[in-house]
Amino acid sequence: MSTAATATTSALTNLILKSTNRQSLIKSLICPTIHWTPLLVNTILKHLWNHGPKALQFFDILLQNHPTYVHSASSFDHAIDVAARLRDYATVFTLLHRMRSLRLHPTPKTFAIIAERYVAAGKPDKALKIFLSMHQHGCFQDLRSFNTILDVLCKAKRVEKAWNFFKILRGRFQADVVSYNTIANGWCLIKRTNKALDTLKEMVEKGLSPNLTSYNIMLKGYFRAGQIEEGWKFFLEMKKRRCEIDVVTYTTVVHGLGVVGEVKRARKVFNEMVDKGVLPSVATYNALIQVLCKKDSVENAVSVFEEMLRKGYVPNSITFNVVIRGLCHKEQMEKAMEYMDMMRDNDCGPNVQTYNIVIRYFCDAGEIGKGLELLEKMSSENCLPNLDTYNILISSMFVRKKSDDMVVAGKLLIEMVDRGFMPRRLTFNRILDGLLLTGNQGFAKEILRLQTKCSRLPRQFKL
DNA sequence: TCGCACCCCC
Missing domain, CATH: 1.25.40 (Serine Threonine Protein Phosphatase 5, Tetratricopeptide repeat)
Known part of the structure; x- marks a missing residue:
C-alpha cells in the first residue's frame, strides 16, 4: 500500500477506536470523500482484530448505512471470524445469511473459519455439523474442504475425532495423499509417531504413494516426540533413498537438533545443506538463530543474523x-x-x-x-x-500487592472485557482479592458486577 | 498437507 493509503488507514482506524457514539461514527464513515474498497475495509478489520466489538461495529455501519458500497466476500469472512472468536454465534449466522441475500456465496474458506473457531471453543461436534451443512448454505463440499476440516480438527489436537470422521467419509470424498498426511501430522502433533506411521502404511495399502511432505511430517514428529535418534536415522534414510530432500527437511533437522542442545550437529547440518546446494530460507535462519539464542549465546545468534543480512536475506x-x-x-x-x-x-x-x-x-x-x-x-x-x-x-501486578497496582489491574480488566477478551476466573478473583485487601471496596464491587455480567450473558455484542 | 516466533500457566 502507498504511504498515503497507510495514513488513511491509520486515521480511520483511530477514528473508529476513539468514537463513543455510533451516530457520529456513521457520519464520519459515510462520507463521499472516503473511497471504500475491499482492501481498505480488510486492512482496517485486521488492525481492529484485537478489538472485536469495534471491528464488528465498523463492518456493520458500512453494511447497514452506506448507500452504495457493498462488502466483499473476504470482508464478510473477516467479520465472521471476529464474531466467531467472540463466540457470538448469533452474529455469525446473521452474517452468513446476509452474505447469501447479497448473492455473495459463502466459500469453503468461510466454513473453515467457523469450524476452526468452534473447535477452539471446545465444540468440535459443532464444527463437523457446520461442515456437513455447507451445501445447505449454497457451498458444495469437495475433497479440499474435507481435507480442511480434518486439518482443523488435527491442529486442535482432536486427532481421534478427525480419524473417526475420516474413516467414515474417506470413501465418499476419495481421500488422497493430503488427507492421509493431514491425519499423520495430527498424530505427530500429539506425539503418537507410531499411529502416524500406521496411517501412512494404511495409505500405501490403499495404493497411494507418500510424498516428500509425508516424510517431512514423520521427521518432525520424531523430533517433536523427543525421539531424536529415530529422527536422525529417518533423516539418513531419507537422504539415502529419496534424493529430493528439501529446505523444509533441513530446517526441521536444524531446529530439532538445536532444541535438545545439539548445537554443533545443528550447525553441521546447516552447513551441509549449503554444500548440497539446498538454499537455506529465512525460516532456516530463524531456526538456527533461535537455537543459538536458547542453547548457545545471543552473541553467536546475532552474528548469524548479521550473516543473513550480508547474504541479502x-x-x-x-x-x-x-x-x-x-x-x-x-x-x-x-x-x-x-x-x-x-x-x-x-x-x-x-x-x-x-x-x-x-x-x-x-x-x-x-x-x-x-x-x-x-x-x-x-x-x-x-x-x-x-x-x-x-x-x-x-x-x-500481583508480585507485590500495592494498592495503586490493584486499581490499574482493575482498569486493565475492564478494558480487556470491553475489547472482547474473556479474562479467566482466576484473574477476576485475584483482582477482587487485591482490591479488597488494599481497601478499594467500591472498585471491587464494580469488578464483581462485571464478572457477574460476563458469566451470565451469552456473548452477543450489540452492533 | 510439512519447516522457523510470540503467549496466559500448568
Missing part, C-alpha cells in the same frame, strides 16, 4: 522476535529496543508479539511502569494489545 518479524527475546533474556533491554527500532525501519512491526516479549521481561524485572509505557507506545502505533498482553501485565 530479508529478516521477517519472527527473526526479529527471536533475537529480541534472546537479548531480553540476557538483560540487554537497550539492545532489544534498538532491534525494535530496526523493525520500524524495515517496515515490519514491531507487532503485538514483539511488545509482549519486552513487556514481559520488564514486568519480570519489576519494572511495571516501563511495561505500561510500552502498552501506551503500542496503541500509538496502531498495534492493539491481545489477551496475552493483558495477562502479562495484570499478573505482574
